[in-house]
Every structure is written in structure tokens, then in C-alpha cells.
């Protein structure tokens with residue numbers, strides 16, 4: 001049977017891709033799920049032109065109307081969830097527990113959240129300022145407002161780990177603020193995002209407000225960054241983010257960059273070891289460690305090191321790896337053969353540097369699929385590649401420290417600064433250490449999130465913040481309006 005084929009979504013219509021299609025592969029079965037559309041550069045430009053044409057009317061609509069449409073969109077998407085779950089599961093290889101919850105529900109939640117936030121006035125009133133007579137103008141009391149304006153046409157370029165949720169985290173606030181968008185999902189899994197466009201049509205968004213272009217390589221994304229857009233909102237790896245920033249800088253395009261991470265998990269000798277194990281173990285048990293915020297780099301106080309390692313090894317060995325559709329599977333495949341090979345090659349550098357493999361290290365014996373066993377490396381030195389580079393897979397490395405300053409130095413000793421963690425029974429110490437970590441986010445004794453908090457990275461983990469109301473503001477320009485009182 002021929003694979004189902006998908007089309008691009010441009011200017012409110014389904015469009016035949018000018019460069020044909022490419023296969024989307026199920027990471028567990030290695031079978032072709034469907035053919036995704038391969039957009040030509042001309043079609044990327046068509047999508048941008050459609051978004052440009054739609055911008056004036058969309059941005060001038062009353063916020064309440066935009067909010068109503070985003071709510072309708074959330075409704076239309078929610079009705080499709082039973083059809084979308086199998087698609088997103090097959091293309092990402094996520095376990096059913098992840099596919100039926102975080103892969104889809106957060107998408108609808110984000111549209112509803114930003115529909116609500118769009119109803120608030122986000123302008124900032126300023127107190128009147130007495131200004132003296134100058135050669136420019138006569139003095140007086142001058143009033144001012146910092147008004148939030150949409151940026152314009154936003155390119156939303158997303159990674160493969162949570163295709164719908166990542167897309168919604170960009171598109172919902174961008175549209176709520178009055179921007180129009182061109183979405184470029186990751187090559188590995190764009191199908192559910194294309195299905196989302198059916199909901200966009202049903203909800204009656206005006207043509208051009210939301211467009212999708214896809215492709216198997218970097219070409220479509222690159223063309224989009226070079227096109228006539230005003231802002232790039234990108235989530236993905238640091239090297240690609242750097243390339244995007246160089247290109248976007250030439251056109252002074254606004255940037256929101258959510259990049260890689262190498263989350264340090266500092267565990268003090270008074271920390272709750274069981275709690276730390278459960279938190280750190282999420283690197284294995286949640287979406288095969290394909291999470292930028294995962295606590296992948298344990299920095300353990302020497303006094304708790306052995307107990308922590310023993311318990312982590314126990315946790316890792318307990319997790320069932322295999323078919324993501326099986327009820328008892330916890331660790332499914334990683335996204336692709338390329339990614340599996342990359343993880344294995346990085347593990348090999350750890351082996352050569354002298355790390356001890358306390359768990360994992362060998363490819364699981366499962367007939368088909370791109371599996372990596374939950375892996376735990378100890379005796380790791382901070383300068384080794386396994387401590388410095390992202391695995392983006394189910395791998396945890398352990399380093400050791402003796403005092404607080406050393407812990408902070410080790411935690412800060414990578415180019416990344418996205419999400420760090422501290423486990424300590426002394427909340428004053430937890431807070432003190434958190435304030436010294438060069439990281440956009442710090443969890444004290446938890447891996448839980450607060451979705452209202454700003455999210456983003458220090459150092460090479462990114463530029464800018466989204467999350468909650470900060471997400472809405474990220475898609476705005478401040479315009480100062482002044483007047484005599």
C-alpha cells in the first residue's frame with residue numbers, strides 16, 4: 001500500500017510540494033509512517049508572502065477576536081486528539097503515556113492560555129515626567145506609554161522531541177500578540193503539526209495567518225530565516241542556533257533562541273537521595289532523555305556518591321526498554337538511527353576516557369528500532385566530552401565534589417546554562433547555590449515546572465525568554481508614545 005502523503009499549508013490552503021515527498025520513519029518499527037512534503041524555496045517565500053499580507057488585518061483585529069479564534073482553534077484541535085495521537089506516536093516513537101499526554105494536551109493548553117492572556121492589556125503606563133524647556137521643545141509635564149506591538153511575521157522553527165507542544169509554545173503567543181507565522185517543524189516528525197492545520201482551517205483563522213513549510217534537510221529552515229520575516233523563534237541545537245543568529249543578524253531580525261542544555265544536578269550530602277534519584281532518573285524514564293532540560297550531569301557530594309550511584313543503577317535496571325506501544329514500556333526508542341549512532345559515538349569517547357559504565361553501554365537486543373539502554377557513567381571528569389556535550393538521550397554522567405564552591409564551579413563549567421538542579425535539605429543553601437548557577441532555570445529539590453515562570457537559557461543555551469506572560473512579551477516590540485499633559 002502506498003504511504004499516505006501530506007501537503008504544505010500555505011495561505012489557508014493545502015499546497016502540493018514542488019519538490020515531492022520524503023519518508024517519515026517510525027523510530028520503533030523502522031517502517032515508513034507516511035510521506036511528508038518537501039517544500040521548495042519558492043514555496044517558503046510564498047508562505048512568508050502570505051503571512052506578510054495577512055499581518056495588517058490580523059494585528060489590527062481587537063485582541064478579543066484573536067482570543068476567540070485561538071480558543072476555537074483549541075476546541076477544534078481537541079476534537080482531533082484521538083486521530084492525532086497515533087500519528088504523533090508513530091513519528092516520534094514516544095511511549096503511549098507520553099504521546100497521549102504531553103505530546104498533545106499541552107498543545108491545546110497553550111492555545112487556551114494565550115487566548116486568555118491576549119485579553120489583558122499588556123501596555124505599560126508610565127508616570128508623567130516634568131521636562132524642562134529645551135532648544136528642542138518647550139517644557140511641561142509629558143505623559144508616556146510603553147505600548148506592546150506585534151513584531152510582524154515570525155518564523156517558528158522547532159525541534160523533533162515534542163513537535164506539537166513546541167509549535168504551540170511559539171505559535172499561540174505569537175498569534176495572540178497579533179503576529180502572523182510560518183512554521184517549520186523538524187524534518188523527522190512534521191505530520192501531527194500538518195494535521196493541526198486542519199484545526200486551523202476549521203477554526204476559521206484568516207488565510208496567511210498560520211502557514212507550514214516542511215522539508216527533509218536544512219534548506220527550508222535556512223530559506224525561511226533568509227526570507228522577508230521580522231523574527232525567528234527557534235528551538236533546537238546550539239550550532240544551528242548560532243547559524244540562524246548569524247543570518248538573522250544581517251537583516252536585524254528579532255531572535256528568540258531556545259538551545260541546548262547539559263543540566264547539572266548538584267546533590268549535597270544533606271540532600272534527599274531518593275528524591276534526587278527520582279528526579280535524575282527522569283532522564284531515562286521520560287521520552288528517552290530527549291529533553292533539553294533533563295538533569296543529565298550529576299554533581300554528587302563525595303559523602304553521598306556511592307549511595308546515589310547504587311540507587312540510580314537500581315532505578316536504571318528496573319526500567320523496561322522496548323516497544324513504545326506496550327503498556328509496561330518506560331524507555332522507547334530515540335528519534336532516528338543518526339541520533340542513536342551519535343549517542344553511541346559520544347559514549348565511546350567516555351569509554352576511552354576511562355568512565356565506568358555502571359548501567360547500560362551496550363545496544364539493547366531488540367530486533368528493530370533505534371534503542372539506547374538507560375546508561376549511567378561514573379568517575380567522569382568535567383573536561384571530558386561526555387560531561388561537556390549533549391547526549392539528548394537516556395544517558396546520565398556522574399562527577400564528584402567536596403565543597404560548595406567546587407560544586408558551583410563544576411555546575412557552571414560547560415558552555416550551556418539552561419536548567420540546573422540542587423538537592424539539599426538546607427533550603428538556604430539550595431537558594432544560595434541556585435543564585436550562583438549561571439543557568440536560566442534552577443529547580444531546588446524538584447524537576448517539576450512552573451509554566452508561568454520565564455523559560456530560557458544563559459550562555460550558549462539561548463537568547464530571550466518565553467513561558468507564561470513572558471512568552472507573550474517575547475513576540476512584541478515596545479513602542480514609546482509620548483504626549484503633553
Ligand code: NAD
Nearest residue numbers: 158159160185186218221222236237240258259260261292
Ligand atoms: P536541530 O538544531 O538539529 O534542528 C532544529 C530545527 O532547526 C529543525 O526544524 C531543523 O530542520 C532546523 N534547521 C536545521 N538547520 C537549519 C538552518 N541552517 N537554518 C534554519 N533551520 C535549520 O535540533 P533537533 O535535533 O531537532 O533537536 C534537539 C536539540 O534541540 C537539542 O540540542 C536540544 O537541547 C534542543 N532543544 C532545546 C529546547 C529548549 O527549550 N531550550 C527544547 C527542546 C530541544
